Amino acid sequence: xxxxxxxxxxxxxxxxxxxxxxxxxxxxxxxxxxxxxxxxxxxxxxxxxxxxxxxxxxxxxxxxxxxxxxxxxxxxxxxxxxxxxxxxxxxxxxxxxxxxxxxxxxxxxxxxxxxxxxxxxxxxxxxxxxxxxxxxxxxxxx
Numbered sequence: 001x002x003x004x005x006x007x008x009x010x011x012x013x014x015x016x017x018x019x020x021x022x023x024x025x026x027x028x029x030x031x032x033x034x035x036x037x038x039x040x041x042x043x044x045x046x047x048x049x050x051x052x053x054x055x056x057x058x059x060x061x062x063x064x065x066x067x068x069x070x071x072x073x074x075x076x077x078x079x080x081x082x083x084x085x086x087x088x089x090x091x092x093x094x095x096x097x098x099x100x101x102x103x104x105x106x107x108x109x110x111x112x113x114x115x116x117x118x119x120x121x122x123x124x125x126x127x128x129x130x131x132x133x134x135x136x137x138x139x140x141x142x
Contacts, residue, residue, distance in 0.1 A: 010037050012034065016094065026068065029068040029071035029072050047087075078091055
């Protein structure tokens, strides 16, 4: 029997694993990223308080939580949206042609953008909540 995904299901983009970013994150950053991912709306925006996110993430101290946020920001995985009322944290989009910041700059030693061409496969799926697959479409994009 397969698992039925509830409406509130979330996921972590596999691009984080494929491009090596996930392994470069601190343990705290991984926990904080999961907590933020679980709390965002359909636009990737979380208005949960830092104390609630800290508790959800399992970070033991505010310093651990803050270090996780700093790590995520340095990898361009989140951004703070202070002009939002209440202030929010947004998950940043992952561009499949974009590589981790340290890879772009040659390991942090300067240099330009990685000029390698990339071909992404985009899959669009529409699923009726009752579990009936209505439309599946795949296309290649460059």
